[in-house]
Amino acid sequence: xxxxxxxxxxxxxxxxxxxxxxxxxxxxxxxxxxxxxxxxxxxxxxxxxxxxxxxxxxxxxxxxxxxxxxxxxxxxxxxxxxxxxxxxxxxxxxxxxxxxxxxxxxxxxx
Amino acid sequence: xxxxxxxxxxxxxxxxxxxxxxxxxxxxxxxxxxxxxxxxxxxxxxxxxxxxxxxxxxxxxxxxxxxxxxxxxxxxxxxxxxxxxxxxxxxxxxxxxxxxxxxxxxxxxxxx
Numbered sequence: 001x002x003x004x005x006x007x008x009x010x011x012x013x014x015x016x017x018x019x020x021x022x023x024x025x026x027x028x029x030x031x032x033x034x035x036x037x038x039x040x041x042x043x044x045x046x047x048x049x050x051x052x053x054x055x056x057x058x059x060x061x062x063x064x065x066x067x068x069x070x071x072x073x074x075x076x077x078x079x080x081x082x083x084x085x086x087x088x089x090x091x092x093x094x095x096x097x098x099x100x101x102x103x104x105x106x107x108x109x110x
Numbered sequence: 111x112x113x114x115x116x117x118x119x120x121x122x123x124x125x126x127x128x129x130x131x132x133x134x135x136x137x138x139x140x141x142x143x144x145x146x147x148x149x150x151x152x153x154x155x156x157x158x159x160x161x162x163x164x165x166x167x168x169x170x171x172x173x174x175x176x177x178x179x180x181x182x183x184x185x186x187x188x189x190x191x192x193x194x195x196x197x198x199x200x201x202x203x204x205x206x207x208x209x210x211x212x213x214x215x216x217x218x219x220x221x222x
Contacts, residue, residue: 040214043210045209099156102153
């Protein structure tokens, strides 16, 4: 049972570099979410999607872009990485009220 | 704007004790309140979901209660075990595209 898979698990970037985080789910869920988790804070929603081809901004969308070209995949892009984007990023999916999470991507921006 | 708070940030207790974790929220107009568990280096796992019309939910040794009028939820863990060591997070569902508002979590350590 794969569930929600995030790649990569770890990444170190230099300021100004770009990268894409991939989230894949095999549960046929309509809803998908990208969060960031910082020490001492709750998860904060970056972007979310309510179905294939749709995306919407969450609480902290600036500096990030997303795409949902296929129902099972939700991509999070950093166009020009900044040290403030150092965080652990979680993807989640849901068909109803219960969200299912991946194991996270630990991203460091130097 | 909904704010969710969890106090304390960390808790250490001996094995076998019963314990209570607290979650408070500022806006009582929640759709449901959810509790999750997070193990180090892992994602979050859903534990319990309490609908706004419910007072409590139980799963094994876990019992979650909800008091909307006071803006509080508690997670009761009976007969704690070392395997219960993890960070426990609560989240308020405000019924807006299933978005959740999260507390920062309580890191629980159960000492053998």
